[in-house]
Amino acid sequence: MADDLKNIPGASHEEPMGRAEFSAFTNATAEDWQKIGAANSVFAKSHVDRLITHLNLLKGDCGGFPVDRLEHSLQTATRAHRAGMDEEYVVSALLHDIGDTLGVFNHPDIAAAILRPFVSDANLWMVQNHGIFQGYYFFHHLGLDRNMRDQFQGHPYYEYTAQFCHLFDQPAFDGAYDTMPLDAFVPMMHRVLDKPKQSIYLRKATNEAAW
Numbered sequence: 001m002a003d004d005l006k007n008i009p010g011a012s013h014e015e016p017m018g019r020a021e022f023s024a025f026t027n028a029t030a031e032d033w034q035k036i037g038a039a040n041s042v043f044a045k046s047h048v049d050r051l052i053t054h055l056n057l058l059k060g061d062c063g064g065f066p067v068d069r070l071e072h073s074l075q076t077a078t079r080a081h082r083a084g085m086d087e088e089y090v091v092s093a094l095l096h097d098i099g100d101t102l103g104v105f106n107h108p109d110i111a112a113a114i115l116r117p118f119v120s121d122a123n124l125w126m127v128q129n130h131g132i133f134q135g136y137y138f139f140h141h142l143g144l145d146r147n148m149r150d151q152f153q154g155h156p157y158y159e160y161t162a163q164f165c166h167l168f169d170q171p172a173f174d175g176a177y178d179t180m181p182l183d184a185f186v187p188m189m190h191r192v193l194d195k196p197k198q199s200i201y202l203r204k205a206t207n208e209a210a211w
């Protein structure tokens with residue numbers, strides 16, 4: 001295993017049936033793909049662990065904000081949980097800014113891509129568009145249009161997303177708030193993120209993942 005993969009959960013990548021032997025997909029066999037499927041089904045089990053590793057990358061990174069991005073993520077999820085929102089919503093809230101490290105100019109797209117196989121259309125749309133709705137609270141301080149969200153007036157998830165930002169995202173910068181630790185959300189993450197509901201890698205007959 002390459003040294004730089006050692007800290008990525010699951011990257012030791014057990015290969016229960018060994019490795020495929022093709023040099024290009026055009027000469028791969030079904031047996032090769034069984035080997036890859038077996039290895040990937042092991043790798044998929046540590047999906048949540050890898051998400052936790054990425055959430056922890058937000059620790060200590062304040063970007064000028066009053067609290068670091070991990071605290072903001074945890075606080076957004078804690079506020080949603082305490083308001084009685086369901087687990088899928090809370091996990092969406094927890095991950096909504098996970099893309100901050102990779103998508104500096106489009107971070108909501110990263111979280112949406114991660115959540116897409118696991119959440120409802122409403123939660124997906126909310127996460128994907130939260131950046132524009134959150135902008136209502138600060139774009140005018142930066143010379144941007146705080147009403148950019150108006151382009152979505154009449155959309156079925158407009159209010160849903162506006163409420164997410166108003167109730168949970170925009171107030172989650174309070175250094176004195178009693179925020180739940182990341183460990184408290186891990187069982188929820190497993191319940192929501194262990195099994196995809198939609199993916200191009202689901203077999204139609206059984207709706208089970210190919211790995």
Ligand SMILES: [Fe+2]
Nearest residue numbers: 096097130131
């Ligand atoms: Fe965000």
Ligand SMILES: [Fe+2]
Nearest residue numbers: 072096097169
């Ligand atoms: Fe946020």
